[in-house]
Every structure is written in structure tokens, then in C-alpha cells.
Amino acid sequence: MKVRAGILVTGTEVLTGIITDRNGPWLSEQLRSMGIEPAQITVVADRPDDITAALAAMSQMGCQLVITSGGLGPTADDLTAAVIGSFQGRPLALDSEVEAVIEAILAPLADRWPNLDHDAVMAANRKQAMVPAGATVLNPVGTAPGLIVPPREETDGPTVVVLPGPPRELKPMWADAIETPAFKAAVVGAGSYRRSMMRLFGMPESELALTLRNIEEQEIDLDGLEITTCLRRGEIEIATTYSPDLEANYQKFAVAIEAAHGDLLFSRDETTIDQIVAQLLQGHSIALAESCTAGMLTSRLADVPGSSDYLVGGMIVYSNDAKVELAGVSPATLADHGAVSAEVASELAVGAAVRLGASVGVAITGVAGPAGGTEEKPVGLVWFAVAVDGQAVFCRSVQLPGGRADIRDRSTTVAMHMIRKALQS
Amino acid sequence: MKVRAGILVTGTEVLTGIITDRNGPWLSEQLRSMGIEPAQITVVADRPDDITAALAAMSQMGCQLVITSGGLGPTADDLTAAVIGSFQGRPLALDSEVEAVIEAILAPLADRWPNLDHDAVMAANRKQAMVPAGATVLNPVGTAPGLIVPPREETDGPTVVVLPGPPRELKPMWADAIETPAFKAAVVGAGSYRRSMMRLFGMPESELALTLRNIEEQEIDLDGLEITTCLRRGEIEIATTYSPDLEANYQKFAVAIEAAHGDLLFSRDETTIDQIVAQLLQGHSIALAESCTAGMLTSRLADVPGSSDYLVGGMIVYSNDAKVELAGVSPATLADHGAVSAEVASELAVGAAVRLGASVGVAITGVAGPAGGTEEKPVGLVWFAVAVDGQAVFCRSVQLPGGRADIRDRSTTVAMHMIRKALQS
Numbered sequence: 001m002k003v004r005a006g007i008l009v010t011g012t013e014v015l016t017g018i019i020t021d022r023n024g025p026w027l028s029e030q031l032r033s034m035g036i037e038p039a040q041i042t043v044v045a046d047r048p049d050d051i052t053a054a055l056a057a058m059s060q061m062g063c064q065l066v067i068t069s070g071g072l073g074p075t076a077d078d079l080t081a082a083v084i085g086s087f088q089g090r091p092l093a094l095d096s097e098v099e100a101v102i103e104a105i106l107a108p109l110a111d112r113w114p115n116l117d118h119d120a121v122m123a124a125n126r127k128q129a130m131v132p133a134g135a136t137v138l139n140p141v142g143t144a145p146g147l148i149v150p151p152r153e154e155t156d157g158p159t160v161v162v163l164p165g166p167p168r169e170l171k172p173m174w175a176d177a178i179e180t181p182a183f184k185a186a187v188v189g190a191g192s193y194r195r196s197m198m199r200l201f202g203m204p205e206s207e208l209a210l211t212l213r214n215i216e217e218q219e220i221d222l223d224g225l226e227i228t229t230c231l232r233r234g235e236i237e238i239a240t241t242y243s244p245d246l247e248a249n250y251q252k253f254a255v256a257i258e259a260a261h262g263d264l265l266f267s268r269d270e271t272t273i274d275q276i277v278a279q280l281l282q283g284h285s286i287a288l289a290e291s292c293t294a295g296m297l298t299s300r301l302a303d304v305p306g307s308s309d310y311l312v313g314g315m316i317v318y319s320n321d322a323k324v325e326l327a328g329v330s331p332a333t334l335a336d337h338g339a340v341s342a343e344v345a346s347e348l349a350v351g352a353a354v355r356l357g358a359s360v361g362v363a364i365t366g367v368a369g370p371a372g373g374t375e376e377k378p379v380g381l382v383w384f385a386v387a388v389d390g391q392a393v394f395c396r397s398v399q400l401p402g403g404r405a406d407i408r409d410r411s412t413t414v415a416m417h418m419i420r421k422a423l424q425s
Numbered sequence: 426m427k428v429r430a431g432i433l434v435t436g437t438e439v440l441t442g443i444i445t446d447r448n449g450p451w452l453s454e455q456l457r458s459m460g461i462e463p464a465q466i467t468v469v470a471d472r473p474d475d476i477t478a479a480l481a482a483m484s485q486m487g488c489q490l491v492i493t494s495g496g497l498g499p500t501a502d503d504l505t506a507a508v509i510g511s512f513q514g515r516p517l518a519l520d521s522e523v524e525a526v527i528e529a530i531l532a533p534l535a536d537r538w539p540n541l542d543h544d545a546v547m548a549a550n551r552k553q554a555m556v557p558a559g560a561t562v563l564n565p566v567g568t569a570p571g572l573i574v575p576p577r578e579e580t581d582g583p584t585v586v587v588l589p590g591p592p593r594e595l596k597p598m599w600a601d602a603i604e605t606p607a608f609k610a611a612v613v614g615a616g617s618y619r620r621s622m623m624r625l626f627g628m629p630e631s632e633l634a635l636t637l638r639n640i641e642e643q644e645i646d647l648d649g650l651e652i653t654t655c656l657r658r659g660e661i662e663i664a665t666t667y668s669p670d671l672e673a674n675y676q677k678f679a680v681a682i683e684a685a686h687g688d689l690l691f692s693r694d695e696t697t698i699d700q701i702v703a704q705l706l707q708g709h710s711i712a713l714a715e716s717c718t719a720g721m722l723t724s725r726l727a728d729v730p731g732s733s734d735y736l737v738g739g740m741i742v743y744s745n746d747a748k749v750e751l752a753g754v755s756p757a758t759l760a761d762h763g764a765v766s767a768e769v770a771s772e773l774a775v776g777a778a779v780r781l782g783a784s785v786g787v788a789i790t791g792v793a794g795p796a797g798g799t800e801e802k803p804v805g806l807v808w809f810a811v812a813v814d815g816q817a818v819f820c821r822s823v824q825l826p827g828g829r830a831d832i833r834d835r836s837t838t839v840a841m842h843m844i845r846k847a848l849q850s
Contacts (some may be wrong), residue, residue: 121635
């Protein structure tokens with residue numbers, strides 16, 4: 001019997017779009033890796049009725065487990081623990097041990113914020129030490145403790161795991177939660193599953209639809225493989241979930257995809273283009289010159305811990321003056337071909353590498369819009385160049401769809417794939 | 426009578442965390458601005474049973490309107506239109522006008538992807554021309570048309586607005602949808618509401634909890650004001666929703682917040698720090714030198730359309746060599762004080778501005794981790810400097826919490842506020 005789980009993200013600020021929920025997707029991934037099926041992610045406001053209605057719906061859908069995120073802060077609109085306690089029929093009481101833990105955490109705040117009324121802050125946070133009867137307390141990562149609240153007595157309703165909203169508190173607390181007896185008791189019977197991923201770059205999603213139909217006609221058995229395809233940041237991802245005993249079927253499917261699109265298939269495991277490029281750059285050094293992306297590509301490279309081994313630096317050459325002054329682009333090239341051109345991209349890539357003594361140079365220059373487009377060089381036209389050992393080895397343009405943010409983001413993906421190809425060739 | 430709406434985001438790739446949902450929060454905000462109350466945002470997999478269960482729950486919660494996003498693509502896992510048709514009791518049929526529209530959209534693909542089997546792509550996309558009986562068709566923005574599907578006959582169930590998943594298709598289609606008679610009929614009775622926002626920088630959220638309690642004790646009537654507070658990227662946001670006849674109460678509340686924290690309150694309307702800085706930079710020019718943030722701050726400035734008016738460029742000085750070569754930092758300063766120091770931050774800010782002839786220079790240099798921290802300079806220590814007219818006018822350090830990504834992101838917010846203060850002083 002499959003264990004299903006609901007994920008309930010509370011917070012008016014999340015529901016109204018002020019902040020983006022990152023916990024729901026992350027928890028979903030964690031659940032799947034444990035063989036627990038996420039049934040839904042629901043976001044509701046910090047309102048008792050709406051939280052209760054969502055809990056009831058998940059309970060009716062057969063969820064044995066509900067994970068909540070948010071609503072554990074010190075302000076009055078943080079009311080998750082109280083609502084869960086009530087839903088499970090478990091009244092709240094002050095837990096003095098938990099209170100002492102929070103007090104110890106808050107003590108150093110007085111140094112950092114000298115104007116704070118310390119006693120009043122303690123009172124505000126005492127609210128966070130209220131615990132439903134029978135619940136397991138999870139130690140605070142920030143100031144808010146988490147909870148595992150067992151089902152309402154004499155029912156087969158869900159166990160509710162109550163976690164704080166900030167991802168950097170939620171993630172370590174989740175690691176603690178799954179080790180508790182209360183959690184383990186709730187997920188008895190969870191099976192296992194496998195998820196495999198293939199990633200392709202350089203084709204539209206509709207072409208893949210055709211390939212998938214062709215594969216089915218080849219009498220490859222896709223039953224039991226849950227295949228989902230998705231266009232993300234210009235790449236196509238094929239994620240497949242299946243029971244381990246269908247591994248042979250998945251392998252046949254993967255071989256068929258490779259036969260159809262081997263030239264575009266760049267990742268056969270969970271590896272991302274960012275990880276591949278980081279790996280390929282070991283032993284090299286890289287410098288960048290970015291115009292329309294204004295640092296997004298360099299920042300993307302620096303997202304990888306340890307990138308300082310190969311990332312020397314970059315130049316954000318937004319103006320023509322900066323292109324000349326920092327990357328040594330010739331004013332004549334700018335005058336003859338314009339800033340968005342193969343010639344300027346090449347000089348930028350070579351110039352960045354030479355200036356910073358790097359073995360690899362990369363350049364992006366394009367029209368991100370909304371203004372600045374012309375008939376000859378419309379919004380979305382972006383030129384790229386990669387130089388290796390002082391020579392521009394790749395130089396190409398693409399015409400990207402979407403608005404300013406899309407064009408800039410997509411440009412970083414195109415550049416990552418050009419770096420990959422330059423270093424693999 | 427308040428009109429409530431449910432937002433249903435479908436897609437296994439969203440539920441499993443492969444892609445981040447941006448449509449739910451955006452739609453929620455749109456609904457609220459029309460006086461429609463978002464009741465919940467729910468994400469489910471591309472599975473008919475789960476989609477149907479979510480629709481049923483929203484119907485039971487009294488939603489007169491449901492907006493769906495996703496599942497309109499050409500592949501077999503895209504099945505939203507069929508499931509909604511079935512839920513509403515409205516069988517699907519091929520709409521030949523819609524088919525012709527899609528065919529015209531796809532024709533140019535043949536040029537861009539010359540190896541495509543064009544007829545097969547047309548067949549894959551014909552699926553997108555299947556329309557439930559009685560539905561209003563919304564013209565495709567990409568290749569997928571949207572739908573407004575009326576309630577099941579002789580019931581008071583919800584009207585369902587079916588939109589595509591990609592945000593750049595969903596947003597313009599939403600603008601079309603709300604102008605249709607079918608949509609207007611579904612939301613008769615929507616009232617109006619006001620949302621006001623205050624933003625503060627430089628205090629913990631628990632301090633605000635204390636202020637809110639003090640305000641209540643001052644006998645300011647907060648009934649009917651739905652106040653939510655949220656810590657976002659290092660700033661505190663106070664969003665308040667209320668009926669227009671409570672404007673006077675809101676104004677009293679806002680005055681009380683200003684009295685308590687006027688020095689930290691930087692925005693009294695929806696204005697963001699990014700917009701404020703963009704406004705303050707009019708008539709100036711700015712150049713940046715970034716180490717640990719590696720271009721994130723410059724890229725954040727460039728997110729604002731029209732930023733080329735004042736953004737000259739920047740230097741990503743990840744290595745010490747780049748600090749010397751690009752920004753002219755003295756090797757002696759680096760040797761004496763280390764890269765993460767007040768002295769290096771000041772030289773970077775001045776050097777960036779002088780090098781690029783900008784009136785404002787900004788520098789960030791810090792330890793983003795996970796490696797590289799020491800007892801004296803731990804992970805999270807970040808130095809900032811702002812130079813105006815060749816002089817370092819602000820120089821400070823902060824110790825930021827969280828992991829590598831948090832530290833880098835939070836650093837850009839601290840820098841934005843330093844630029845604001847430098848230009849306002």
C-alpha cells in the first residue's frame with residue numbers, strides 16, 4: 001500500500017505572491033526519494049478555516065502524512081501550531097523545556113540589536129513554546145521548534161509534521177524529523193521508486209512529443225514508466241519515475257531517446273549543465289565579459305561552491321566605454337559592426353581572457369529589451385563567443401523569445417552549452 | 426457576497442520540484458486586485474484523479490472560480506483540458522478554427538528547425554485544438570489555446586479558466602480571459618479591497634511583533650485590517666489588506682509604525698528598494714566591483730529596464746589578481762588586510778568608479794562559504810563600500826546568516842540599501 005502525503009504551505013505572504021514558496025517543491029522531492037508519494041502541495045493563507053479545510057481535504061484524499069511549513073513565528077498571524085493542535089484534537093500547553101531552549105537562543109540578540117526590549121521579545125517568543133498534547137518536539141534551528149503531531153485519537157487520520165517557513169530552518173529540521181519514532185510510525189509501508197533524468201539542449205518540446213510516439217510504436221513497453229517532459233531555461237528535461245523492477249524497460253526507453261537525439265542529449269543522470277561545466281573547467285581558468293546579462297552568467301558559475309578554483313573574474317561591459325576600457329574592444333569594431341555583433345563578441349571573449357590571464361574567455365552581448373531593438377537587430381538577438389587560449393573558437397547568435405528577464409536568463413543557458421562544447425571539442 | 430477562487434497548478438514537474446511555480450502567486454495577486462479572494466493554490470501531478478480531487482475540494486470550499494495553469498502542451502502527459510471537460514460534464518470536440526490558428530503558428534518552425542518532421546508536429550499539436558462543449562476559446566500566445574469552461578449544467582459549481590503553464594503565455598492570456606463575457610459572468614459580486622505595503626530594513630521580525638502589540642495597546646483599532654508581516658531578502662514587509670471604508674484605521678496604523686521605526690521604514694507604497702535605487706541613480710552613473718556576489722548586484726541593477734541610462738558596467742573581481750588588474754587595488758593593501766576588509770572594499774569601490782568614469786562606485790567582498798572561513802573572518806562576513814565622486818563615503822561590514830546562496834543574495838540587498846543611503850545623504 002502506497003503512502004501518500006500532502007504538503008501544506010501556510011502564509012498569506014506566500015498565497016498573495018509576496019514571497020515564493022521553495023519549501024513545497026523541496027519537501028516533495030524529499031518525500032519521493034523515500035518512496036512516499038506527494039499527492040498535492042497546497043498554499044493557504046494564515047487563516048484557521050482555510051488551514052483546517054486544506055487539512056480535511058488531504059485527509060479525505062487518503063494522506064497518512066501531512067507536512068506543514070510556515071506560521072511558527074512570533075507574531076499573531078503565525079498560528080499553525082494552534083490550528084494543527086485543534087485539528088488533531090490535542091490541546092496546547094506551555095512546554096517549559098522548549099521555553100528555556102528558545103530563551104537561550106534569543107539571549108545573544110541583545111548584543112546585535114542593542115535597542116531591543118529584550119523581555120518583550122522573550123514574551124513574543126514564548127508563544128513558540130506552546131506544544132500540542134502528545135506531540136514530538138523538534139529542536140529549533142532558528143527560534144521556532146517544529147512538531148510531529150500524531151493523528152486524532154481513535155482515527156486513522158494523518159500524522160502532521162509542523163515545520164518552520166524559512167528554508168534554511170526547514171531543511172535541517174526535516175532531517176531531524178524523519179529520524180523520530182513518530183515519523184517512522186506514520187510512514188510504515190512506504191515502498192521505493194527510482195527517478196531517472198535525461199536532459200537535452202537544442203530542440204523544441206513538440207519534436208520530443210513525436211519521438212515519444214515513435215518509441216511507443218517501436219513496441220517498447222512504457223507501461224509503469226511515469227514519463228514527464230518539461231522545458232526549463234531552454235533545456236528539455238525528461239524525468240521518469242518507475243518501480244525498481246521496471247529498470248530494464250527504462251533502459252530500453254533511454255536507449256531509444258539516445259538513438260533519436262544523442263547529439264542533443266547532454267545529461268543521462270541528475271547532472272546539470274552547471275555541474276558539467278564546473279567539472280570541465282577543472283584545470284582551466286575562465287574570465288567573462290557580459291553585456292546584456294550584466295553578471296548573471298558569472299554569478300551562475302560562482303553559484304557552484306569551489307568555483308574560485310577556476311573562476312578568475314569578469315567584466316560587466318554594459319556601456320560601449322566599458323567594452324573598450326575593460327575588455328580592450330577596438331572602438332573601430334564597435335563603430336563598424338555595433339555592440340551586438342559577432343566581431344564585438346569575439347573581441348570581448350578574447351579580451352576578457354587576455355586581460356585576466358585566463359585560458360577560457362566567454363562573451364555575451366545582446367538586445368534584452370524592452371527598448372533598443374531595430375529591424376536588423378531585434379529584441380532577443382544575442383551574440384555569444386567562447387575563446388580558448390586566446391583564439392575565438394565558437395561564435396554564434398540566437399534569437400531568443402520572451403521578455404527582458406527571459407532573454408537574459410536563457411542567454412546564460414546558451415552560453416553554458418557553448419562553454420561545454422568548446423571544452424569537449 | 427465575496428467571490429472566492431482556487432488556483433490549480435498542474436504538472437508533475439512542478440509537484441516534484443523540477444520547476445518552480447511562478448503562476449500561482451502571480452494569479453493570486455491578479456485575483457486580489459480584482460476583489461476576488463484567493464482561497465488556495467494547489468499543485469498536483471498530471472494525473473486525472475488528482476486533478477479531479479483538487480477541483481472537487483475547491484468546489485466544496487465554495488470557489489465560484491478555478492484557474493488552472495499547465496497541461497496544455499502537445500505531449501500525452503498534458504491532459505488538463507480533457508479532465509476539466511469531464512469534470513464539468515462537457516465532452517471535447519475538435520475545433521477546426523482553432524486547429525487552423527495553431528497550424529499557422531507552427532508553420533515558421535520548419536525554418537528554424539529544418540530537421541523537423543513537420544506533419545508529425547502538426548498532428549501532435551492537433552490535440553491542442555480539442556475544446557469542451559460550451560467553452561470560450563482564448564487565442565494561443567504560444568501554440569496552446571486557453572479555455573473558459575462554464576459550470577456543469579444545472580449546478581452552481583465553479584467556472585474553470587484553463588491557461589497554459591509558461592508564464593509568458595499565461596500572463597497575456599489572462600488579460601484576454603478577464604475581458605470575456607464568460608469570465609465576467611463568473612465573478613459577478615466581486616467587491617473591492619485595498620492592499621497597502623510598508624517595507625523596513627535593519628531589524629529582526631521579532632522586534633516588529635513587539636511593536637504590533639504596542640500599537641494594539643494604544644487602542645488603535647486593527648479589526649478588519651488583515652496585517653501580514655514577512656521577512657524577505659533581509660527586509661521586513663508589512664502587507665495590509667482592508668476594505669476601502671477602513672482607510673482611516675489603516676492610516677492610523679501606518680502612522681504608528683512610522684513613529685516606532687521611521688528611521689528603518691524606506692517604502693510606504695509598493696515601491697521596492699530596486700525601484701528606489703533606480704530613481705536615485707537618475708543623473709548619476711554607477712560602476713561596481715563584486716567579489717563574492719560575482720555579478721549578482723550588477724545583474725540586479727540591470728534587471729530594471731532603462732538601467733543603461735546610469736549603469737556603466739562592473740568588474741567581477743573574484744581572484745586577487747582580478748582585484749589588482751581590473752579595479753587597481755594595491756597588492757600591499759591585499760597583503761596587509763586580506764581581500765575581505767574595509768580597506769580592500771574601499772579601494773574596490775573607488776577603483777571601479779575611477780576606472781569606468783562613474784560618479785558612484787560600489788564594492789562587495791566577503792566570505793560566502795562553504796569553505797574559506799576563519800575564526801577572524803568567518804563564513805558570512807561581508808564588507809561593503811560605496812564611493813561617491815571618488816571618495817569612499819560608506820564602508821561597513823555585516824555578518825550574514827545562512828548558506829552560500831543566502832549570503833550572496835542577502836549581500837545584494839545590504840548593498841542596495843547602502844547605495845540608497847549614500848545617494849539620499
